Amino acid sequence: MPFTEIDQLAVNAIRTLAVDMVEKADSGHPGLPLGLAPAAYALWSRHLKHNPQNPEWFDRDRFVLSAGHGSAMLYALLHLYGYGLSMEELKNFRQLGSLTPGHPEYGLTKGVETTTGPLGQGFANAVGLALAEKYLGVIFNTPEFKLIDHYTYALAGDGDLMEGISYEAASLAGHLKLGKLICLYDSNGITIEGLTTLTFTEDVKKRFLAQNWQALEVADGNDLGELNTALRKAKREAEKPSLIIVKTHIGFASPKQDMNSVHGEPLKKDEVLATKKNLGWPCQEPFRLPEALAPHFETLARAGARAEKKWLKLLKTYREKQPEPAAKLGRYLSADLPEELIKDADLIFDKPLATREASHKALNLLAERVGNLIGGSADLAPSTKTDFTAHPERTLHFGVREHAMGAVVNGLALHGGLRPFGATFLVFADYMRAAIRLAAFMGAPSIFVFTHDSVGVGEDGPTHQPVEHIMALRLIPDLAVWRPADAYETFYSWEAILRTGKPACLLLSRQKLPVLGAQKDKIRDGVKRGGYTLKGPALSPDLEIIATGSEVCLALEAALKLESSGLRAKVVSMPCYEVFLKQDEIYRSSVIGRDLPKVTIEAGKGMGWKDMTGGKTLNISIETFGRSAPAEKVFARFGFTADSIVEKIKAFL
């Protein structure tokens, strides 16, 4: 379909809507939409496979605006294509309660595939989305049925491509031959501080070639035909992901074109008018569109609806002719899990084992029951114990790329059809914290497995010993942080994480731990509730000890010793602080009483425990960086022995 005047009008509709939104809000980023609207339009009108009437269509192309500050452009597109985003919402851009927040938010606005804004994240999410497509395609497609068969498109700016995460993700995408990943790079030569030449003089084309991408160039970002040709070429390349370098003018047609101030400052009223005039835009009044556009976009949207219809027909035939894989696909796409995820027969442990080892066992048993459970490690699988023994194809290898791993897992989770996880040492959660935060904000069912969760790391020393990390993860809103105490709790934590389908971290020990398991049902129910009384003394207790993870066995040991001194201690295991806090008051107060003195034991910073315990509390914690020595010596150095704990508790009481 050749481009005509109506297409140019459509491009300018995107531009002027975006400019009007930013001006009305007196806040936002007019530069990107003005420069990049033609690229976005060429993509959406001629290539993007999507059905505005059903933004959830599984085989739609995924579109990621990695440069999330260009949100106004995305909202304009969603409005024009009929995603149900009203003109009223555009007028409420960046206002409280609107569907048009400052940066696109997944789950809030239909058609937004992922939350973007923090630079580089969207680009890496796109790698995850493309990987999900490829992975699922391998499983379900046949020569006759290309059921999973979509592209993933990303729009990225200079900022995205300066971020380390974009290099990591690009290196991985090139390695994995994600040929259906296509990134349009908005190369406008401008960043916030000035010309990109101020800081960014690498050869982006050569860089992507070095990372096994195809790199194409569009010399004039306003030329719809040239953009279209490049997109076609990108789609034809099956093996390599494609970067399309689009030379654009930031703030195009505005009086501030090519100036850095147009990146994030609204145009003034007269500048808006001048822009519209320069574009030959027929309407002066804001948020006004020429009538010809509505039927034009309806036509475009109808093509998407037809595409889905065709796909649904294909799916129907697939179900008839390939009932087994079709049923499997149904399972992958639903959140349903087998009723019995953990079986009693799984829980046979004849000697102490690290929770990372228990997790390995759990993971490999769960693999048989949750077909779409996949994941891997940032080059630490032999240590994180996150490989699938019987299903090597499900083991992902992220390389030493924690940050990209986090965002790729988010992309896998957002795509649908998979239950993904990523793993590394807890101390390296710092490298991927921005991605973890976004998982939490989106409510994406991403699972992050962090082993070596304390100074129990031992000889590798303080650079590798997390101290502040457990609590620092708990600080992130809407994130469940699990730290099981033994093999049983590890199994049940995996179950809880999979069942809730919410973003979660699973913190596991490097060192061996005794298996508590005498009271299987109690543990199972207790883990589900985040915390529970593991050991209550027969008589009324003198104190309550609350411990997590590897410190629970220490707490039990200390309680025994205290008993011989005539002190009765109740021991609470708290595998998930966040889940416990969500229990009803009655349950919570049955576990953590009001009046007794309390002792918390966790091999990390103690800050924050008093918020839960209230009243008289002793934190047995680690407040400084760790030490390099065998684990037991480090624990002893920090007073994490039963004797030392008993002594502290006696002094405290």
Add this chain to the structure above:
Amino acid sequence: MPFTEIDQLAVNAIRTLAVDMVEKADSGHPGLPLGLAPAAYALWSRHLKHNPQNPEWFDRDRFVLSAGHGSAMLYALLHLYGYGLSMEELKNFRQLGSLTPGHPEYGLTKGVETTTGPLGQGFANAVGLALAEKYLGVIFNTPEFKLIDHYTYALAGDGDLMEGISYEAASLAGHLKLGKLICLYDSNGITIEGLTTLTFTEDVKKRFLAQNWQALEVADGNDLGELNTALRKAKREAEKPSLIIVKTHIGFASPKQDMNSVHGEPLKKDEVLATKKNLGWPCQEPFRLPEALAPHFETLARAGARAEKKWLKLLKTYREKQPEPAAKLGRYLSADLPEELIKDADLIFDKPLATREASHKALNLLAERVGNLIGGSADLAPSTKTDFTAHPERTLHFGVREHAMGAVVNGLALHGGLRPFGATFLVFADYMRAAIRLAAFMGAPSIFVFTHDSVGVGEDGPTHQPVEHIMALRLIPDLAVWRPADAYETFYSWEAILRTGKPACLLLSRQKLPVLGAQKDKIRDGVKRGGYTLKGPALSPDLEIIATGSEVCLALEAALKLESSGLRAKVVSMPCYEVFLKQDEIYRSSVIGRDLPKVTIEAGKGMGWKDMTGGKTLNISIETFGRSAPAEKVFARFGFTADSIVEKIKAFL
């Protein structure tokens, strides 16, 4: 000096010492030392300018073992060269209290230039070290006096180069033309999970060429001559940093050569013996060295001592002939600051201003008094207000590279001679958290300026609004987190940070804040102590309100309103929690009493405040992600108005 047999013996001494250390500790990484010892030795013996008798010599070449897990190799070198690291310490590798921890620790072991281990950090530190050299050279060198004239060498492995931070830092180094930065890349084709081809198939040479580096190759990492030639060539290149790709064999000469297990698993006793045999090593007994080596290394070390002597002579003449710059250099190198860092005349504010604006003013006044104060932003200077108006040469442009910025600032700080800072939005502290942690662990005088420190970010919305970040930074041990309440506190916070010379974060508001300043001296003294009573009621108070940053003015407003209801509130401003906790008990209890009910007000997660307040406490905080809307509406949405606070306090009491 051509290489002879004694050189080969020296190389094998490094190897066998490292292997013995790892074996004795039964923990550590034998793979790297065995493979990379020739490269390290070629560098140290023929190029590295250093004086083991004075590891602090200012113009020494800097050597960074970015692949910090190869610590045994570095310790062996330090021992052999006479850095005072005894054989006893080598035998105590990775033991409690030794000078030979699992990963090299700056400040603990002489000759260790930076703490490494978390991959990619050392590489980026090296960029900072090289930048410091270049910057100081421009200021102090003359054609006659090349006073600041050293190289910075880094050894990096595949893991380092897979990390996003290494791409960011390399891009910056290439852009800045850091020709005296030379990185030896240990290309052994192996990572922990297997062959690098499992995940890392990019063309590293092309990648570095794309980032404006020179890229050289050494086909045989055991060939001292070839290594030497490459190092010479690298040093001759004045404009571009150099990467020397050294093809090595991990675990060379051991029975596990070229296997991934040799990366991080000790060799067994018989494997150690086999390795020594393969190397033709004359001593079976561990930690034993042929006698010929001592005089050999003494000779090498003497050359370093001579070099320093020569430099000291040059410095002497420089002092005579260029007294003014010499005096300036003296000031740069000392930690001394002018007695009056902040002058009364500075503190004239006639209207409300954001603390980021106050910081801009402070920074530019301080620039006149602290000649070596430099820094910049990750492409947000117009927003972070961290540019030097009268000294543009001191403004650094890091690009959108927060993580590299953090580690480069650490490198600048470790080099000596400069007082560096890096700035971005608080929410992006997540991108650089690993670097902040290392600054704290090293005690490096790095300053991190984080503006837009709450939901006061406004329209940019939750992706850009920090909520958990203030407390998450406070969790990092040995890091001072400053959050001043107004312009006065901002000035005094800058003063405190510069005077203490310790790692610090400075959190600043986007939004305008009233200026409190009626009691200048009280504020000045109070800020120094981390927290102070800003407003004590004439009569005994009914409650204590503790607030930080932008919430202090709210606390004052609320206190006034409470007064009219007959409730007397004391208001405490707490610009630095960590510094306050270090005050003596008497001072602390004079500020925060024991018995009164307490209210904390901070626009972020409240977790952790109760650790300080004890007793009955109400946290007025934000426990969820933020919202996209104008700042005042977001604050109102979360109850951060004086009226809403008063209501909550009344309900609480």
